Amino acid sequence: MTVILELENVVKRFGGLTATNKMSFTIDKGESVGLIGPNGAGKTTIFSLIMGEHKVNEGSIRLHGEELTRLKTHKRIRRGIARTYQVPRPFADMDVLANIEVGLMPDSIFAMLTSPANHAEGRAIARSIGISDTDLHKSPSELSMGDLRKLELARTLATKPEVMLLDEVFAGLTAGEIEQISGLLAEKRQEGMTYIIVSHDLRSLEPLIDRAIAMTQGTFVCQGTYHEVMENEAVRMAYLGH
Incomplete structure (x- = not known):
């Protein structure tokens, strides 16, 4: 490896x-x-x-x-690391598609907003993560928590990361x-x-x-497999106190 x-x-x-x-x-x-x-x-x-x-x-x-x-953070993103947050952080004044396109942004914001290629790629990323076409032009404030989590993932994927850091992506979600x-x-x-x-x-x-x-x-x-770690005595003490 x-x-x-x-x-x-x-x-x-x-x-x-x-x-x-x-x-x-x-x-x-x-x-x-x-x-x-x-x-x-x-x-x-x-x-x-x-x-x-x-x-x-x-x-x-x-x-x-x-x-x-x-x-700095933006240089790390350009090198291939991106993350989601426990509390989603979309740009409130942009619609869902524009939020995704921020991750595709070249050196010019103007280029991002006017590029047909970015629009097409943004839509493709949205579809790949399960965001419907009908939601693309909604404000993030109109989305459910589940759809906000999808938007966080889509925004992260748009930066084309080599490593994704996913922080509490299930928090606040239904089964x-x-x-x-x-x-x-x-x-x-x-x-x-x-x-x-x-x-x-x-x-x-x-x-x-x-x-x-x-x-x-x-x-x-x-460290180890999921079961090896969950059966570790020190891990059990940390979580359960016994």
Whole structure:
């Protein structure tokens, strides 16, 4: 397997709080990985560090062996990393199609807004993620939470990422919506997409991941198959207290 993303001894401090403490792991190209841990474990902080939204205090983050630690977020996106958020962040003053097209944006916003190719590609991405043509010209405020999650995924896919960071994509969804989003992710997995997914709905992760990485209180606990990790005594202590 080819390693695509590496974290080595990554430390992040917020004042006197150490949010991540010497976290290290690698992600292989085409691999789907679940990042699990109880509330406050540092999972979302890891995503923010990978994206450059927080600065690393110590350690290294590399994509294809290239150091990312000093790159700004937009440069990391251009190199092939993108993420979704626990709370969807669409542009409220743009319709659904325009939100997707932002990810296709070349150097000029004018070019984005006037390019027939971008319109066509935006529609194709929307269809691939299950967004109906009738929703393309709606405001994001008119969408259900399930459709907002789809829009987040579509916006992320539009940047043509090599690695997707999926943060709580099932939060706030009905059972039917979870099943639909799971199906979409399963398709992307079959297509060879590389992703790391965080979810409190642990059962939903099992069919979607090749490997799980567990952390608690900002530190690495263990890694392995879903069942190996869930049977780990330290993981059980972190989640269940026994």
